[in-house]
Amino acid sequence: xxxxxxxxxxxxxxxxxVLVAFSAVIPLMTVVNxxxxxxxxNNEFFWAGTDWFEEIxxxxxxxxxxxxNLFFSFIILALQIPLGIFIALNMPxxxxxxxxxxxxxxxxxxxxxxxxxxxxxxxxxxxxxLLGYTLRALGVDxxxxxxxxxxxxxxxxxxxxxxxxxxVLLCYAGLVSxxxxxxxxAKIDGASRxxxxxxxxxxxxxxxxxxxxxxxxxxxFMIYTEPFVVTGGGPGNSTTFLSIDLVKMAVGQFDLxxxxxxxxxxxxxxxxxxxxxYTVMTSSDxxx
Amino acid sequence: xxxxxxxxxxxxxxxxxxxxxxxxxxxxxxxxINMSFKENAEITGAFSLWPxxxxxxxxxxxxTDPSWYNGYINSIIYVVLNxxxxxxxxxxxxxxxxxxxxxxxxxLFFWLLTNRMAPPAVFALPFFQLYSxxxxxxxxxxxxxxxxxxxxxxxxxxxxxxxxxxxxxxDETAYIDGYSFPRFFVKIFMPLIASGIGxxxxxCFMFSWVELLLARTLTTTAAKPIxxxxxxxxxxxxxxxxxxAAAGVLTIVPGxxxxxxxxxYIAKGxxxxxx
Numbered sequence: 092x093x094x095x096x097x098x099x100x101x102x103x104x105x106x107x108x109v110l111v112a113f114s115a116v117i118p119l120m121t122v123v124n125x126x127x128x129x130x131x132x133n134n135e136f137f138w139a140g141t142d143w144f145e146e147i148x149x150x151x152x153x154x155x156x157x158x159x160n161l162f163f164s165f166i167i168l169a170l171q172i173p174l175g176i177f178i179a180l181n182m183p184x185x186x187x188x189x190x191x192x193x194x195x196x197x198x199x200x201x202x203x204x205x206x207x208x209x210x211x212x213x214x215x216x217x218x219x220x221l222l223g224y225t226l227r228a229l230g231v232d233x234x235x236x237x238x239x240x241x242x243x244x245x246x247x248x249x250x251x252x253x254x255x256x257x258x259v260l261l262c263y264a265g266l267v268s269x270x271x272x273x274x275x276x277a278k279i280d281g282a283s284r285x286x287x288x289x290x291x292x293x294x295x296x297x298x299x300x301x302x303x304x305x306x307x308x309x310x311x312f313m314i315y316t317e318p319f320v321v322t323g324g325g326p327g328n329s330t331t332f333l334s335i336d337l338v339k340m341a342v343g344q345f346d347l348x349x350x351x352x353x354x355x356x357x358x359x360x361x362x363x364x365x366x367x368x369y370t371v372m373t374s375s376d377x378x379x
Numbered sequence: 380x381x382x383x384x385x386x387x388x389x390x391x392x393x394x395x396x397x398x399x400x401x402x403x404x405x406x407x408x409x410x411x412i413n414m415s416f417k418e419n420a421e422i423t424g425a426f427s428l429w430p431x432x433x434x435x436x437x438x439x440x441x442x443t444d445p446s447w448y449n450g451y452i453n454s455i456i457y458v459v460l461n462x463x464x465x466x467x468x469x470x471x472x473x474x475x476x477x478x479x480x481x482x483x484x485x486x487l488f489f490w491l492l493t494n495r496m497a498p499p500a501v502f503a504l505p506f507f508q509l510y511s512x513x514x515x516x517x518x519x520x521x522x523x524x525x526x527x528x529x530x531x532x533x534x535x536x537x538x539x540x541x542x543x544x545x546x547x548x549x550d551e552t553a554y555i556d557g558y559s560f561p562r563f564f565v566k567i568f569m570p571l572i573a574s575g576i577g578x579x580x581x582x583c584f585m586f587s588w589v590e591l592l593l594a595r596t597l598t599t600t601a602a603k604p605i606x607x608x609x610x611x612x613x614x615x616x617x618x619x620x621x622x623x624a625a626a627g628v629l630t631i632v633p634g635x636x637x638x639x640x641x642x643x644y645i646a647k648g649x650x651x652x653x654x
Contacts, residue, residue: 094480103475104487106468107531114528115494118505181396188397190642194635195401197645198408201634203606205591206627213414214407219422219620221410252404259400260645313498316591334500338592341504354501365496369489 119358125351143352153353155328156336157360160312163332167250167311168304174251175258175303180292182263193263196256208320211249215321235322239329242322246330249317254307261303265296305368312361333357408631414624422620437625447622450605451629453519454588457602460523462583465530466538466576473538474564478547491532502528503596510597517599525593530583537582541575542568574644581641588634605630 315334341350
């Protein structure tokens with residue numbers, strides 16, 4: 092759509108600006124403020140320069156948590172995106188099945204995140220949970236409380252359970268927007284199912300897939316509540332992600348300086364990566 | 380998008396894929412429901428696929444104890460407040476982004492998006508101090524405003540997508556007919572994007588309802604959300620599994636109700652209006 096140049100549009104944006112300034116800019120300034128100061132309590136602060144940043148960037152704890160985060164996000168994207176596309180392709184196209192599928196599939200998305208954690212915490216327990224009990228009965232040595240690998244698998248399966256539907260719904264929205272004529276043309280040309288997918292469905296899903304990748308990356312990269320409820324970051328530190336570490340530092344130990352410095356580094360990483368995604372998204376918008 | 384567009388299912392077994400996936404989704408939820416109708420002795424003592432002695436005790440605990448049911452009321456109050464604030468603020472902004480180019484519009488849009496990307500963990504502590512300074516701690520409005528952090532950008536994003544689908548000629552015709560901007564916006568434009576507003580409201584509701592970290596940080600007693608009350612019970616000694624499960628089931632109910640109302644628009648909504 093052709094847009095007209097009109098600077099008065101700023102007035103329309105003003106309410107959002109004020110609201111977001113209050114809920115984002117002021118707190119962010121507080122964080123910046125803490126990140127360059129040190130305190131011995133009593134509200135006395137003095138300049139600490141970049142000490143906290145150096146401390147964080149040199150701490151193995153930070154790099155390990157960052158690695159876990161990146162690894163987690165990578166696995167989540169690698170599992171959920173193909174799975175989501177596959178399920179969307181197999182969803183019913185018309186009739187009563189459509190609303191039933193949509194409502195049931197969207198259900199996990201509307202469960203409070205700590206309840207998701209609770210559900211899986213209970214579900215995976217070897218004494219009272221269906222999953223843990225069944226695996227035990229089948230002779231699998233499964234215990235997410237003690238074994239790091241089991242803890243990781245539990246959290247990944249939980250996240251697949253929780254969020255794959257988002258990818259499914261996005262892809263489904265992309266698929267139903269493809270006009271019938273495309274399929275008829277493909278049929279006349281005698282196109283195989285693979286080429287229909289490769290040359291019609293996939294290109295038409297490109298936009299929604301980008302949104303899916305963006306949303307899934309952001310949310311998996313800042314995951315906090317669900318693993319916190321299920322494993323509390325353990326066993327050991329094996330599922331301590333950046334968010335969990337950060338909250339532990341800021342609220343648990345009240346190390347304001349390092350926590351603030353870590354917040355800023357964390358935020359900058361997300362900012363950088365989302366800028367990349369955004370650039371890709373807008374350039375694909377321009378190409379249609 | 381609601382036209383009779385069809386796509387080929389990938390094979391005759393396609394229903395099996397959807398069914399298996401839905402079974403996978405529902406199993407853990409079934410287990411929670413199953414637990415909520417059991418007595419604690421049965422939960423910890425014997426393993427059973429369905430309640431042997433179904434009981435409503437767990438639910439009656441929640442519905443008779445104010446410290447439990449107030450949690451639901453608190454959650455609903457701040458979620459509704461947040462939804463109203465987010466959608467009202469986002470409407471004019473989304474219109475501006477969908478219709479006009481103005482100084483710094485692209486930067487502004489990206490900056491809004493970055494707030495959706497900000498990890499709540501980063502904001503927990505500064506929020507606590509900011510709202511303490513304003514004396515807003517433990518009020519519903521504090522949580523509602525805090526959740527604007529991610530809901531306002533999202534609402535702008537979704538509404539902008541829906542608004543861009545409305546031809547610009549409609550605006551121009553209305554202005555020629557002598558409509559003022561506010562009158563045009565409320566009388567003509569808003570009905571046209573009613574489904575978009577519904578979807579945006581749904582998403583604000585959803586993300587405010589599921590969020591715990593900020594809601595828990597900003598409340599102590601008077602506005603404590605149900606999800607935070609649940610965490611307290613989880614850590615308590617002598618865990619009351621039955622009540623925990625019942626509370627969990629009750630947090631799923633509002634979401635399920637809301638999905639039902641927007642079921643026809645949900646797919647388009649998840650695509651943020653851009654398909």
